[in-house]
Amino acid sequence: MTKIYDNLFQFTDYIQPYQLSLHQYLLLTEEPILIHTGTVRQSKAVLPKIKELLGDRTLKFIFVSHFESDECGGLSVYLKSFPDVITVCSEITARQLCGFGYTGKAIPKKNGETLIGNDFAFTCVGYPSEIHLQDGLLFMEHRSGIFFSSDLMFRFGDAHGQKMDSNWQEEVSSIGLERVASPERLSRMKAELLHFSPEFIAVGHGPCVNLQ
Numbered sequence: 001m002t003k004i005y006d007n008l009f010q011f012t013d014y015i016q017p018y019q020l021s022l023h024q025y026l027l028l029t030e031e032p033i034l035i036h037t038g039t040v041r042q043s044k045a046v047l048p049k050i051k052e053l054l055g056d057r058t059l060k061f062i063f064v065s066h067f068e069s070d071e072c073g074g075l076s077v078y079l080k081s082f083p084d085v086i087t088v089c090s091e092i093t094a095r096q097l098c099g100f101g102y103t104g105k106a107i108p109k110k111n112g113e114t115l116i117g118n119d120f121a122f123t124c125v126g127y128p129s130e131i132h133l134q135d136g137l138l139f140m141e142h143r144s145g146i147f148f149s150s151d152l153m154f155r156f157g158d159a160h161g162q163k164m165d166s167n168w169q170e171e172v173s174s175i176g177l178e179r180v181a182s183p184e185r186l187s188r189m190k191a192e193l194l195h196f197s198p199e200f201i202a203v204g205h206g207p208c209v210n211l212q
Contacts, residue, residue: 011042
């Protein structure tokens with residue numbers, strides 16, 4: 001567990017054979033938000049640390065970028081400890097969760113929609129990550145300047161607590177077809193991303209990015 005940026009805490013599981021770091025984040029606002037759960041195994045390991053950080057608060061939201069084991073595999077683990085937690089995800093992810101027996105509350109969001117709290121303001125960005133290029137979501141938090149990039153900005157290596165310097169235009173321009181396998185949708189998404197001016201990228205894999 002590392003405080004990676006302001007009130008943002010990072011949790012990481014490193015898979016040595018693939019040289020892959022899997023990150024989850026807790027944004028410790030008045031209404032605390034977990035970004036990704038990790039797998040069931042990861043969730044069981046991280047949950048005591050989450051509870052320690054929360055103190056007398058409860059987990060309000062879990063943000064899920066897309067339907068994959070390291071993004072939402074541990075939802076059932078968190079639901080047992082926080083039965084009123086609300087999952088924020090795309091419409092198709094919400095349908096998939098229901099089909100796999102998830103019984104918790106979910107708020108489906110679309111590209112461009114917002115979620116505003118007492119001390120956070122998120123814009124959701126459509127992310128063609130799902131099977132058949134159906135949209136998942138990325139999340140831009142405006143008050144802290146944090147962009148949660150999920151698998152979109154992807155680097156290998158043991159990267160817990162690691163940060164690198166870059167700039168937003170370079171990070172966006174370097175997104176290739178291996179991340180979004182449709183030239184048209186990739187171009188459209190890049191144009192949308194360039195409307196934002198984040199200060200920090202909380203990535204799903206690899207070192208986080210300080211933006212200059």
